[in-house]
Amino acid sequence: MTRLAAVIAVGAASFVALAFLLLPIVAIFARTSPAHLVHQLSNPVVRDAFVVSLKTSAVAQVLIILFGTPAAYLLASRRFPGHALAVTLVELPLVLPPAVAGIGLLAAFGRFGLLGSSLHTLGVTLPFTQAAVTIAVAYVASPLYVRQAIAAFEATDPSLAAASRTLGAGPVRTFFRVVLPLARGGLIAGLALSFARGLGEFGATIMFAGSLQRVTQTLPLAIYAEFDQNFSATLAMSGVLVLVSVLLLLALRIGLTWQRSTSTTSLSLFGLSHSN
Amino acid sequence: MRLLAAVHLTVFAAASLTNVFPKIAASASYSFGGSNMLAAQIEQGAPADVFASADTKLPAQLHARGLCGTPVVFTRNALVIVVPRSNPARIHTVSDLTRRGVKVDVAAAGVPVGDYTTKVLHTLRLLTAVTKNIVSRETDVRSVLSKVALGEADAGFVYATDAKTVAGKVTLITLPGRAQPDVRYAACVVSTTRHGGAAKAFVTALLGSSAQAKLRAAGFLSRR
Numbered sequence: 274m275t276r277l278a279a280v281i282a283v284g285a286a287s288f289v290a291l292a293f294l295l296l297p298i299v300a301i302f303a304r305t306s307p308a309h310l311v312h313q314l315s316n317p318v319v320r321d322a323f324v325v326s327l328k329t330s331a332v333a334q335v336l337i338i339l340f341g342t343p344a345a346y347l348l349a350s351r352r353f354p355g356h357a358l359a360v361t362l363v364e365l366p367l368v369l370p371p372a373v374a375g376i377g378l379l380a381a382f383g384r385f386g387l388l389g390s391s392l393h394t395l396g397v398t399l400p401f402t403q404a405a406v407t408i409a410v411a412y413v414a415s416p417l418y419v420r421q422a423i424a425a426f427e428a429t430d431p432s433l434a435a436a437s438r439t440l441g442a443g444p445v446r447t448f449f450r451v452v453l454p455l456a457r458g459g460l461i462a463g464l465a466l467s468f469a470r471g472l473g474e475f476g477a478t479i480m481f482a483g484s485l486q487r488v489t490q491t492l493p494l495a496i497y498a499e500f501d502q503n504f505s506a507t508l509a510m511s512g513v514l515v516l517v518s519v520l521l522l523l524a525l526r527i528g529l530t531w532q533r534s535t536s537t538t539s540l541s542l543f544g545l546s547h548s549n
Numbered sequence: 550m551r552l553l554a555a556v557h558l559t560v561f562a563a564a565s566l567t568n569v570f571p572k573i574a575a576s577a578s579y580s581f582g583g584s585n586m587l588a589a590q591i592e593q594g595a596p597a598d599v600f601a602s603a604d605t606k607l608p609a610q611l612h613a614r615g616l617c618g619t620p621v622v623f624t625r626n627a628l629v630i631v632v633p634r635s636n637p638a639r640i641h642t643v644s645d646l647t648r649r650g651v652k653v654d655v656a657a658a659g660v661p662v663g664d665y666t667t668k669v670l671h672t673l674r675l676l677t678a679v680t681k682n683i684v685s686r687e688t689d690v691r692s693v694l695s696k697v698a699l700g701e702a703d704a705g706f707v708y709a710t711d712a713k714t715v716a717g718k719v720t721l722i723t724l725p726g727r728a729q730p731d732v733r734y735a736a737c738v739v740s741t742t743r744h745g746g747a748a749k750a751f752v753t754a755l756l757g758s759s760a761q762a763k764l765r766a767a768g769f770l771s772r773r
Contacts, residue, residue: 379699379701383699383700383701384637384700384701385699385700400684400701401652401684401685401701401702479688479692482685483654483684483685483686483687483696484657484685484686484687484688485683485684485685485686486686488684489685497688498657498686498688500586500589501583501585501586501588501589501659502585502658502659504589
């Protein structure tokens with residue numbers, strides 16, 4: 274009897290949890306039809322925001338890969354004094370409230386900021402530009418990639434890299450031919466997470482880059498701006514973001530499965546991968 | 550405002566009222582923001598008791614749809630230009646805003662102060678020239694103010710009362726009298742309120758001598 278009650282309680286709690294998580298997403302699509310969604314894509318505000326989001330996110334992710342991958346490899350393969358501190362600091366923007374990130378970016382890169390004032394004398398002013406959006410996105414999203422890349426590199430079997438070296442391959446060749454292919458699943462998973470976070474960036478962007486159609490108004494900013502003007506446009510933009518998020522989640526899953534099959538040790542991230 | 554002590558009112562009020570409303574009624578809970586955003590929230594069923602807007606249009610629209618009672622005009626304001634105290638772009642008149650490279654910050658269309666700004670620039674025949682220099686369209690007047698106070702924007706359009714709240718950080722430039730828009734604030738009791746009596750008393754008290762004195766002290770104009 275008590276066992277039955279426990280089963281019912283767990284079942285009911287699970288149902289509530291799932292329904293709670295899914296209902297807002299179902300509601301977005303319940304209030305917008307696919308035809309309407311497609312139709313809204315021709316709305317200039319929606320289209321411009323989509324382009325700005327895609328452009329700034331793409332540039333930010335390229336920068337994240339270029340700078341984040343070597344940093345993650347270094348942190349994964351070398352132990353040095355302050356290593357733990359460095360790993361913790363990399364993760365800091367992840368837990369920082371976006372509004373704090375926005376203030377920090379202004380204080381650093383604003384016209385009268387720490388670095389911004391020197392940039393300003395060189396003729397470069399960042400706030401209110403697309404570069405500022407990209408910086409905000411890279412700042413909040415990069416920790417997700419770097420953190421996941423560290424885990425992916427740590428999960429690769431060091432004896433394989435060592436074997437490659439004994440067989441005469443140099444460190445660069447070993448990295449590109451052995452380590453990178455072994456870690457690619459985890460790197461893709463990290464990229465998917467970082468892309469998703471970057472695409473949703475709001476607080477730091479509106480503070481540091483402002484909001485101007487065609488220039489700095491990303492999808493989340495446009496959703497906020499259109500909320501009182503054109504509710505159906507905000508539903509369409511939200512629908513687009515939900516679809517993109519589903520695709521990214523799929524990429525994350527595939528990446529993690531891939532990583533588990535290529536690396537020899539298990540990898541766990543936010544409980545998303547099951548330990549083997 | 551003894552009536553208000555008994556119930557806890559939720560007041561949705563224009564961002565420009567941020568500093569003065571708590572001085573008028575300290576016990577109420579406030580949600581300050583762009584009046585248009587607040588009106589949209591009320592339309593979506595947000596539990597507000599009173600709506601105080603930086604224009605008369607939004608309360609009238611809610612009233613027409615049966616979402617709030619008859620709006621009452623309780624104060625007025627003036628639109629001004631603010632520049633950072635260091636005035637990096639050397640702005641002295643409204644026409645300086647048309648100079649190449651000046652970073653002008655405004656509120657978005659639909660936000661009352663954003664619509665007043667467009668109206669002023671249209672009257673002065675500067676709309677096209679200044680629009681080229683707009684770097685951001687903010688969600689409420691205080692966001693414009695902070696971007697200028699920080700020195701990130703060279704100039705912004707805000708209310709005279711906003712400029713007073715950061716007096717040491719910005720310099721105020723008045724607009725030509727003929728271009729000055731009629732900025733009137735209207736408040737109404739939200740229809741779904743469960744504290745109708747207290748909400749009505751709040752709106753009535755806004756017209757009283759105590760509230761009016763506090764509004765004037767903050768730089769608002771008499772409701773006329």
